[in-house]
Each structure stands twice: as C-alpha cells, then as structure tokens.
Amino acid sequence: MSWTEYWSTSWAVWLGAFCVLAIYSYLFRDNPLYRLMMQIFIGINVGYAVVVQWKDILYPLWWLPMTDGIEALLGRGQGSPYGALWVLVGCLGLLWYFQLSRRYLWLSRIVIGITVGIGAGFTFKSLFGQNIPQVVDSFRPLGPSAIAVQPRPLFPLPASSVPPLLDEPLLVLAAGRQALAVETLEGREVWRCPLPAEPSARLRSTPEGIVVPCGDKEVLINRDTGRGTVRARRPVPPTLRGQTGLESGWQPDGGRQDVLVKQGVVSPDGREILASYRMEPSGLAAMSVSDVDGRTLWPQAPPVAGSKLFDGSRYLLVAGDREAFCVDASLGTVVSRVPLPASPNWMAVARMADPVHDQATLLAAFPSGEILGFAAAEHRVSRQTAGALLWRTSLRKPVVWLGSSGGVLFAVGPEGGSALELPNVPKALGASDYWDNWVFVVTLVCVMSYFFFSFRSEPRAVTGVRRMGRWLLMLGFGAFFGNTVMSRMSFLLDRLMFLVDEWIKPFFQQLLG
Amino acid sequence: MAARRRFIAILTFLAGLYFLLEFVLPPTVPGRTSRGIYLSHDPTVVRLRTGAGDFVDVAVRPGVELSMMVRDPTGKLQAKVQRTREVSVGETLTARTRTFVFGGLRNGLVVDAEGAVAALRPGEQLYLDGSEETPADLAALPIGSKVRVEVRSARVAEVQWGSVTLLQNRERATIQLGPHVAVLREKRKGTPDEIEPYEARVGDTLAIGHTTFLRDQRDTAAQFNTVLGTLALGMGLLSLAMVNGRKLKRSGEDRWVALAFFAAVAVGVCAGVYKYYDPNTTERAFSDTIVFRLLGPVGSTIFSLLAFYLASAAYRAFRIRSAEAALMMATALIVMLGQTPFGMYLTGWLGEQLKALWLPNVAGWILRVPNSAVVRGLIFGTMLGGIGTALRYWLNLEKGSAMGGGD
Amino acid sequence: MDNANWQVLLLMVVFAGLVLWKIGSARKGRQLYIRPIPGLNAIEEAVGRSAELGGPLLFHGGIADFTNVQTLAAVGILEHICKTAAKYGNRILVTTAMPVMVPIWEDVIKASFAAAGRPELANWSEVRFISPAGDLTALGTTQLLVDEKVSSCFLFGAYDYTSLLYSEGGQIAGCMQIAGTSDYYQIPFFVASCDYVVMVEELFACSAYLTREPTMLGSVVGQDLGKLFLLLLILAGVIGATLFGSGNPLNVYESLLRF
C-alpha cells in the first residue's frame, strides 16, 4: 500500500486517535491543547444538538401540529383545528425568556410553576408503580409454613349432572330439566333453557351452537340468546370440537373412558393433527386420525397403566385406581407420575393467570369431593419436582367435572359446585433459602431504620439496629463499587483496543512494510 | 404581589393535578357508568360523504376500521386508527368497510371466494391488501388475493351511535352509546380493557360510561411537557453565547478558544442539518464522519476516563480508618476479585466441599442477597422522601424564597 | 399499573396524609426534632473556606430536570447555600446540561439572594449551560473549577455514571466537595472522592434540617411515620408469609397488595 492510499483511508483513524490522546493528556496535567479540544467538542455538540432538537422535537411535535392546525382553522388542509392551540404553548414557552428581565421576572415564574407542578404530579404514578411490587416481594418466609397452600373459594356454581361446557366467558351446565349458562367472572346467570328430558351425556360445542344430549334427542341451544331447538340425536363425528379454551379432548363413544380423541396435537413433523388415544392391554397407543393410513404417533408405547383417559391440553392424563400418569401428547414420554387415594372422577391440567408463574398444575377430583393439585411437570420458577403434591381441598360434594381458565378452577357436580381461585405454585425452599431470607429481611429492616430522622429518644435496641444499618449500607456500597469496576474498565479497554488495533499496528505495518 | 403568587400557586397545582388524577381516577366517570353482562348490541352507523358527494353508511362491525391522517413523531402523515367513540361530525376519515378474498367477476359484479356478491357502493374502492395508494385494477386482480374495500377522504356527515343491551340484576337494560362513551371489559385482575362494542361476547361483564378524558390526553400532556421544556433551549444558548462572547472581547488564549468554539458550533450545525440528507451524499458523509468519528469516540473516551478516576478514588478512599471503611473495602475487594481469574487462584484450593467459599461464589452471594436487600431499603426510603417533596412543591407549601415564594 | 386500584389509593392517602398532618401540626407551632445530618453542617465551613480563598462557589444540581424529585430537593439546598453565601459575600456558579433548568436556577439564585438582602450578589453569580451532552458538561464543569479558581463545590441532585467525572475532577482541582444524591449506585463514588456525602434519603431531609422551617420539618417527620408504617407492613407481610406460606391466599397482606 502506498502512503497516499494509507492516508486516504486512515485519516479518520488518526483524527480519532488524536482526540483520544488529547483527552487522556488531561490525566497527566491540565493543558491548552486539552482546553481547546474540549471547547471544540462542546461547540460541535451544541450546534449538532440544537439542530437535532429542532428537527426531532420542536418541528414534529410543535411546529407541524401548529401550522396544520392553523391551516385547518382557515379551512385548508386536513389536520385537526385544535392543533392551533399549540400557538399558546409557544407563547408559554416565550415566558422562559422573561428571566432576563428584572421587571417582568415574575412572568417566567408562571412557566416554572407549571414545570414544577408537572414534575410533582408525575412523581406519584412513577413511585407507586415501581415500588409496590418491590414491597410484595419483600414478604419472604423465614421458615417452613405450618399451613399448606389452598385454593380460595370465589362463588358457588349451580348443579350439573353431566360434564358441562366451558366456553369463556360462559359456563353452560345442565341438570334436571334445564340447561343454564353463567358467566365466569362472578357466576351470575345469563340465560336458562328448558330441556325435554334429563341430560344424558357431556355437553359439546358446535359451530351452530351448544348441544345438550338428552337420551335419544338432543337440544341445540343458541349460545347468545339461550333459545333451544329439539332435534333427533346425531352421531358425533370424530373431528368434533369437544371444548373450546384449554380443553379439546373428546370421548367419541360417550360413555367409554378409555378412548380419547384430541385435536391440535403436534406430530413429529411439526404439523397439527387429530390424534386418537386408546388404552390397550399392552399399554397406551396413539394413532393419527387425519392421516389416511392411521399411522402410530409415538415410536413406542409409554409404560403406563390405567382405565381412564383425560385431556390435559399439551398432556394426556391416564388414571388408574391408585396412580395417575401425565404423558406428553405429542412425544409419548411420561412427564410425571402421581399416587392417588382412589380412582378419580375427573382430571385436568390448569394453568395460572400470572404469566410469570404460569406452571402446569395437574388436578384430580374424587367422588368424595376431594380435589388434589400436583405439579404436572417440573416447575422452573417454583423449583417443584414433577408429580409433587402441591395442595388439597374438598368441596364435600361429589364432583363430576373440573375445568380451569385464567387461574380459576371450576368444579361441578350434581349437588352444585364452586369456583375456586388457584394458588400460585408454592416455592420449594431449602435451608439455604431460609438463611438467605433471614439475611435479606434483617438487612432490609436495618437499612430502613437507618433513615429515621425524627425520633428524639429511642431505645438502645433501635440505636443498635441503626448502627447495623449503616454497616450494611457500607457493605452494599462496597459491592456496588466492586461490581462497577469491570463495566467502567471495559470502556477503557475498548479505547485502548482502538488505539492498538486500528492505529498503532496498521501504522507500523505500513512503516515496516 | 400576593395575587401573582397565588396565581402561580394555582397554576402549579393544576399542572400537577392532571397527572395525579390521570393516575387515580378510573377511565370512566364514576357514578355515570353502567355495569352488567353483555347480551347484544345495536352497532354504530357512521354516515360518510365522499368527495363526489355520495353518502355511504358504514356500520361499525368486525373488519371495519376508521382511520385519520395525523402526523407521526417524525412529521410524516400517517393513518391512525380511531376508536369509534372518537369519531366526530365534520372530520375527514378513511373508512375500511370490509375485507374479503377476491373470487372473480361475474356479470360485472365482484364476488368473493364463497361466490357471494360483494358489490361496491358509490364511493367505495377496492384495494389489494399490502398495497397502499392505488385502487386495484379489477381486471388484473388475481383470484384468491385478499382485498379490502375502503372509502377514502370522506367527511363524517352524521353518526348514529347505537346501543348495548346489558343484563343488570336479572333485567335487560339498554345503554345508549355516544361520543366519548367508552366500553370496558372487566377482567378478574388488573385494569379493564377498552374494547369496541362488537368485540364483546355474550357473558362478558362490561362497564359502559363517559370517559374522564384524562387518559385520552396522556400523549398530548407528555408532548406539552416536552415542547415546553425544549422551548427553553434558547436560555441555554444565550448563557453559552454570553460566556464565550465575553471571552471573545478579551485578548490572548481566551479569544482563540472562543473563536474555535464558535467555529465548532458552525460545524456542529452543519453536521446536524446534513444528518437528514439521503445516504450516499457528500453532506451525509460529512455528518456521519462528525457523529461517528468524532462525537462517538469522544463520548467513549470521556466514559473511559472513569476507569482512571476509579483507580485513584479507590486508592484514596479505601483506607482502614474505621471499621465501616474496612467493611466497604473488604466487600469491594471480594467482588472485584470474584470477577477476575485471580479469585479462583486464591480460593480454588478449598475444594468442592467448600465451594460456597470460593471467591466468585461469595461475590455472587453478596450481590444476590444482602446487596439486593440494601438496594430495596434505599428504594423505599427514596419513595417516601419523593412523596413528601413532591407534595410540598405541588401544594406550594414550600416557604422558600424561590418558586414564586418571595419576590 | 395504569390506574391506581384501591390498595394503592389507600397507601397514597396514608403516606400523603401523614405528611400533611405533620406539616399542619408543625405550622401550628409544635416543636419537632431532626437528628443532625453529618454532611450538611459542613456547608457553612465550605462557604467560609471559599470566602477566605476568594473564589466563587460552584453548585451542580444534578443531571435531571423537574420530573425528577431529587432536582426539587436540590432547589432547597441551593437556596440555603445562597443564604449562607450572602453572609460571606460569595458569588455562586451553577452549571447544567439541561436548558430548561437555566431559568429555574437563575430564578432560585435571584430570589434567594434577594431574600437574604444581598440582591447585588445575584448579578455577578451566573448559571452556565455547558452542553446538552452529560459527559461534556461534567468535563466542562471541572474545567470551570480550575478556570474560576473555585474552592468549594456542591453536587446535589440526580446523578448517573458521570458522578465520578464531577467529583474526581473536583478532587483534582483541589476543591472541598459536598455531594448528595439518592441515586444509590453513585454514592460509593461520591464517598470515595468527596469530603462529605449526603446519602440517599438524607437528601430529602436536608432542606428541613438546614432551614428549620416548620413546613419542611413537618414533612420529614411525616415521611418518617410513613416509613415506620411501611416497615410494619413489611414485617407483618414477612410474618404472614412465614405462617401461611408465600403465595397462599390466607396470607392476606400479600394478596391485598398483589395486583
């Protein structure tokens, strides 16, 4: 490379290196070159910033709306005439400059007052919004709790002798000679519809409406108005949507509980398919229904035993008399296995409303009305192992069906039911966690106590706590300092790297050939 | 004097009041809000007058979108979707009345993919989805493409607001919609969502009421604050000009420095102006050179001075003069050593059983547990201090001499 | 959080109510106590030292504008410094990177010197806008310390990473420095390079301590009560979480505040 070529490409590097060294020269001693460079940088920055502030802030946010508004006021253009009000803001802005006048100084205080007021008003929202979650997170348990976590009852639900239909925001139940829809926020009734006979099988949803099977007839109910029409019972096609929302599984032959059809299962090649699952003596078999040849879905049958199949969105639940399994519906792997006191009436998988704590909980309801909650899979946030018992509760009434949405559990039986708020999955804490919590809480209390200013006389203990607080503050400041060093130094290294790699090395290469 | 002071105090109070109310008040006027279970609704119908003088009635349903041309923050005109309640008579709008999949032409009529006739009313035009400006040419339109029907630059002639029927205490009640009447869908947790009436499903719990205007004006309030603050820019410039102008009058080194300053301002202004030129022009290249080769490196270099300052400050300050200082120093040393390979050289021999005592792990624990508790304690203190200070200034309780306190 | 719910509203009413109640009782003449804040007694010393050496004082009110409360707190401190300076006849320089703060600081200086009976000092004090860039302003300010032979330097308000550029620059220039901020990440750097540091919340108690003005005293006492309330709330929450388990609906404190 000739020197001319070298200079034509590297003049900017030399300029940059010169600036860097000029600033570093100040570290050695204050010098005129540094002063001059500093004024130049400040000058360039000011000039640049003025243009940018006009172009990026004042022009689009003030000038354009104002001129558009005036145009609209005069009947031209298509902006909003209210934009002309920005003229007043301009006038208000001019008041700043009365600071230069002795006589009309007070006029500038108008705009200062407004600015101060906005600043103060703004503070409330930002302070509370940022800090309340911090307060809640400080409620740390200092030891294992004596009382187990439980779902909280929200409101009662009417009875349903058959599994109802959860179609947010409605829950449709059927018992005796009527079907009833309640909304899911507070459980208030929306409509009711008479039935020709007792409902005989699970309610289902079709594109035309809600279908309630009643013996050899069925009633088609308009979802929005609650008006029903009686018609002869039709066979259920395998592609039928069982439930909207989380559940999509369907027992095709009504009563049989060892066969389940599920829509939207992800096949190994990534497509969504309709799959049929069947308990066989050899184990659980899964078939793809939509494929013509009815391929088996899984490479091998999972080692599970049981007599009932339930749908658990991504999972498939297999229940036996003493044990239940949670199987990944797409892969056929056993995710968890839980012990049961008896054969369950119904099982489901619930998810929480809070996205951060959205962990799958396996629910099982028993004829006695008892409901158990297990960790369906390993929980990342709460560190619960797969299959751990999380909580238990009892309705003291038989339960025929469970469903959930948004962190609320709906449990329904022939003698009525209940909506329960599901608890967040409790954290599995070890001894070291409790020790950390002790340190945390003590530190927090001490530091907060240090900043009491107005208590004239205080007990010795408080003085001790305060002194402790000051010590802990120093510990914190030390940690800040130590943690900052790396960050700060990396900028120095970045600059040194520039000097070495882009300036010195290429220059010497050029010099020495 | 007292009257002026009171006037300024009232303005201060009002300026803060907006932000406080915006936070505290719910989005609709309490007491004038109806709450109930959604059953059905009667849609809003907007009557538009097109440029050609035709009238088109648009019922607001799914797929219908009303938009208005407004300036975006960069100053360009852009279509902004409007809520139905924001529409007012006399405005100029673009209305998308429906979208469908083009199925072809039959007997000169447009049909959709299902074969139903999707006739165009006067003033309506067909646009290909994705294209912005020109109406689609029906003859050249490929079958199966998604199209939208729009009325452009139409003036709102009349609005029939429609109504919503709710179930309140087991009785049906019809709530009239209107301008500035918001429909909110309640959720189990958190602030209700504002929705268009057609988005409600039977069973949803709705709250319908007049808006408090506050939330709608949030962007304007922020804009007001920004503009007002930026208009003071001139005060800064005057201050700079005065200081450097004074230097200019003096002789010697100062004059040259001041001259260099003014020259640099001129260069900066050019760089700023050229910033908005197209790439690949000489002017833009000049601006980029100034910004990326000069201002950027200088900023990084100033930042990197901190590393040196940090070293000298640490050397001076971290002396074991007291137990407190010793604690601060020890923590800083542990964290610093934990960050570098030396931490393991010093403690690696402790073995796996005492892993918790390895310096990087100790440093991690300090950062995770006690340090985060300290930070939280400080945050809470700051919050209360902030509330007190803000209250004093907002209510003008401050008896200091500034802020209109004295003259 | 978009709009306050009733829990937040209640907390707001409690915190604001305590402050206003105490301000009210202080204005009625009740004597209130505030413990000494170490850094602040040094202000008089710093101003006196500056008067001896004959240079002006420099005040920097932080990097933020009025949407940050720390700037509001800094105003009270500048007033006090002005009044102290009026006694010794010092002039004051203020630097800022915020054009919007130029008229405000000017106003504070003018009003405070006028209130202290030395309006002429305001004329040769000045507010300097240095550059809209924070780092250049920091270097420009330290340059000013040398040029104007400033011997005492006050840094109060909100600070970011530039804090050390100000304080170490002042140290190099040989100034006596008093700093205060509630941006806790910057305090270690101030501790390392300033003579006195007003830490975190002390910044908000400063004006009260300095002026002994009943409104401010009352406000600080009210804040203390609020803090006590918050401390008790947290302790109750900790006890609740320990007894009933974290995340349990029986833990009323937690479920009350979670939204």
Place this chain on the structure above:
Amino acid sequence: MWGWLARLDRVPRQTIYLLMFVACGLPFFLDVRLPLYVWPETRAVFEVTDSTPPNKVVLICSNWVQGSQGENWPQYEALVSHLMLRGIKFVVIAVDSDPLAPQFSERINERQAAKYGREYGKDWVNLGMVRGAPLIMASIGRNIKSVFPRDYRGNSTNDASKLPILQGVTGAADFQILWAIEYQPSLDWMVWLDPAGRVPVAFGSAGIVTTSWYPYISSGQMKGMMAGIRGAAEYESLVREKYGSRYDQEGLRGGRLLVPLAFGHLVIIAFILLGNLGMVAKRRAGKGGSR
C-alpha cells in the same frame, strides 16, 4: 523502613494512571490467556444454546450500538461465533433501539460467517428493528413474520427461496432461547415473549446492571446471563473447551480483553492495599518521630 513505606500514603495520581494505562495496554501486545472460573449463570446459557436441535432457531435481540460496544461487542461476537461454528440457525432482531443497531450486528455476523463458510438466509437472518415494546414482544412470540414482513436486506420473510431459514419458524415454540444483548435489556422479555415460559431467556448486559438480574435467575424466570466482558470470555472458553481447535478465536474480544481487565483490576486492588500499607507506615513513622 517505615519512613520509606510512608511514601505510599501519597502516591501521585499520575503514577496510578500511568500504571493503569500500562497494565491495561501492555497485554494487547502480548498473547496471554488466563484460565478462568466460569460462573454458573454463563454455563447454564451456554448449555441451552449449545443443545439447539436442527428444527429450532436461536433468537437474538441485539440492541447495542457504539455507546456500549465495550461490553456488548465481545458478548455478541462470542455468541455468534459459537452459533456459526456449530451451524446453529439464528435470527437477529432489534427492538426499540438505536436505528443503527442492525448495522453493528450485521458487521460481526458477516465476519464470522466468512470464517466458517455460513450463508445468509440459510444459517442466519437479520430482520432489522421494530418499535413498540412490550406489546411487540408478544407479537414476536406469536408470529415473528407478521412483525417483520421484510428482513434488513429487503427480502420478504415469506420468501422461502431467499430465506429458507424462516420456513419452519413461526413463534415462540420454534425458538430455542432468546438472547437479549444490550446495555440494559428489558425485563419485559420474560413476561411477554412467551407467557407459557417455554423459551428460556438469557441476557448479555453491561457488568454494572447485572446486579439486578440475580433475583430473576434464582426465580427461574431467566436462564442465565453473560456479565460484561467476563461473561463473554467465559462463554468463549466454554466453546473452546468443547470444540477445541475447531474454534477459531482470532479476532474475538472476550478472551483477549479479559487479560487487560484482570490486570486493571489488579492495579486497583494493589493500590488499595498499598495505600493502606502506606497509611499504617506513616502512622508508625509518625509515632517513631514523636518519640
């Protein structure tokens, strides 16, 4: 002896600066590499990234520009060199950042691609920048192609011939991990990108802000992070440990910067200790003198 040591009490600051300059500058001319302890946060994210199956992609949100390149550049390059080496497919986006951010990331992508012979559109794609967090994050999790109809080079994201990498990629289920690399990444990623929590989140951030990430790592919301230059160096050493000489570390910044970083730390630590020694010595000397 004490008298001489007492001079350490007042070392001129220029001396400290000079030593710092030398300690940080010298290692650039030497080829020193230090073994290092890998923090668990870095190891966790390396393992997740390394085990990306062929049908998934790594999503990188690269929001850094010149301002924080000191730390984010090494991090980004360490990550990208690993992905290119392994042939893991990745998608680079920028959300609410400086408009120049895609330019910075693309420069590095191209350099590393040339090294390992990877191809744009097949092995990686740069989708440019969008604004509108946090809602846009949720949209990215649902369907990334609807948020980015075109890539940074102007190709349609639905065009399978130009961008085959995006063919099977729709939303959260197709991402192995989200890397957010910038000075201070937004916590919103954890909540919004994938509310079901299937996509692990990893941050590459400035060392100073890492203090605030620890609670999220212990709660499991975040898989791990790269903390400053140290994190980048650890990541590089993990790749080297696994792939040995196939990994070309030429031009990578993390391992290279770690050495001067460590020496810089050492200078600060040494001066803190010397200062204390000097103080003690001065006190002793003072006492001796007064007697």
